Every structure is written in C-alpha cells, then in structure tokens.
Amino acid sequence: MLPWWEILLRLGIAALAGGLIGLNRDLKNKPIGMRTLALVALASAMLVAHADHSAASDQLSDPASRVIQGILTGIGFLGAGVIMRSGNRLEIHGLTTAACTWLAAGIGIVCGAGQWLIVGVALVITFVVLIGGHPTERVLHHLLGGRKDERSSGAAPED
Template sequence: MLDWTEIILRLGVATFAGGLIGLNRDLQGKPIGLKTLSLVSLATAMLLVLVHSDEVRIVSDAGSRVVQGILTGIGFLGAGVIVHAGRDFRVRGLTSAACTWLAACIGIVCGLGQWRLVFIALVITFAVLTVGGRIERWLHKRLGGKDEAGQDPPPDSFSDK
C-alpha cells in the first residue's frame, strides 16, 4: 500500500505537470488551460495509482472493462457540457467537462474504497479550482499570452479579480 507521501507526490506532480502544459496552451491562445489540464492529469494519475499500487491488483479484468465503459460514457457527457455553447461559437465548458470526468474517476475510486486517494485528490482538486484561475490570469499577464484568436490581448483584458 502506498503511503500518504507517495500518493501526494504522484498526484501533485501529475497535477503540476498538467497545469504547466495547460498554461502553455492558454498562453498560445488555445481554448484549454491550466485548470482543465491539471484536473485531467490528476484524474488519470489517480486511476493509475489505483491500479498499479503495490497491493494486490484491486481492479479485475471485468472491473477494468466497467471502468473503461464508465469513462467513455462520461466523456460523451463532458462533450455535451462543452458543445452547449450557442451562437458565439467559442469553446466553453472545458473545465466543467474535466470536472465531470474527474468526478467519475473519484466515484470509481470511492467504489473501490480507496479513501486516502479520494481525500488527496479532492484536496488537490479544490486547490486547482479555487486558485488555478487566479494563478493562470496572473501568469498570463506576467508572461504575455495570446487570446483565442491568436492576438495579443489589450493591456487590461485580464484582471486579478
């Protein structure tokens, strides 16, 4: 069984790495950012920690197929969250879709009774959702990014609010 430190390290590094990739995408004006890719990376790391721990394998072959079916179905639900956009044809809802997918992963881990993994993932999730947007905007201002059209934003287009 992995100890708390190892779980925090694995999930934390995955979240940080996903966030760095997301920040790069955001600075390039792409419709995905720090929070979205942090959460996706956290969710995938959580599932791999679950199935590749030192314990006896928790998920059987049949269980693996159930997990695959759940995540595929939730992917369609997440796509619906993104596509709802309407008239302006902007991509919206990616973080909500990532949260939907992450919630499914947390549900799977709860179903398997891996409470330390759930607790650590929830703490990291709420940290990303609470401060991730502010960090992203602050870094965007400091590093100079582009908007979704690939243009440099006007000087006051990003605020710390």
C-alpha cells in the same frame, strides 16, 4: 497500499505538469487552459494510482476493469455535452466542467474501490486547482504577457 506522501507526489506532480501544459496552450491562444489540463492529468494519475495499488494487491478483477473502462468512456460523452463553442473559434465554454465531470467519475471509481487516501488527496488537489487556478492564471498571464481579453478581467471563459 501506497504511502500518503507517494500519492501526494504522484497526483501533485501530474496536476502541476498538466497545469503547465495548459498554461502554455492558453498563452498561445489555444482554447484550453491550465485548470482543464491540470484536472485531466490529476484524474489520469489518480486512476493509474488506483490500478497500481489494485494490481499489487490483486483487488482489481477483470470484470471490474471492464466496468471502469465503460464508465470512463461513457463519461467522456457526457462531458462532451457540456462543451459549447461560440461564434469565435477561440470562444469555448465548458472545458473545465467537462474535465470535472470526468474527474468526478474517477473519484467515484476510486471510492467504489475503497481507496480513501487517494480520494482525499485528489479532492484536496482538485479544490486547490478550481479555487486557486483562475487567480493564478491571471497573474501568470500578466507576468508572461498573455492575451489581454476576458481572462484578465476576471471572467472564466473555460468554464
């Protein structure tokens, strides 16, 4: 089993890296942001940490691997259903919700595997991103000269 600090390091750096990429995209007026990409990177890292642990202990069978692949593919379609585009090309809502849907599926998979430490660390990072992400985006937009639109006023167009 991976030690807690390694799980925190892997998942934390993934969320940070995804968030930084999302910040760049957001500052360039692209329709995706910090929270969405932080959650997608976190979910990806969590699933790889699960697979890495399972491979080391021979717990992940071939049928389980196929089930996991099917779940993640199917959830991708479900998440796509919550994304809405308004009249303006940049007015997209539901990306963070779609990322949360995919992340929740990943957490369910890791719960099913009984890897509670990975689940716990992922949940803590998830709520840090979801609760602290929007205020952090506003501050960074102000400091880095991002666009002055609904994101500066407190609305969350990405959700």
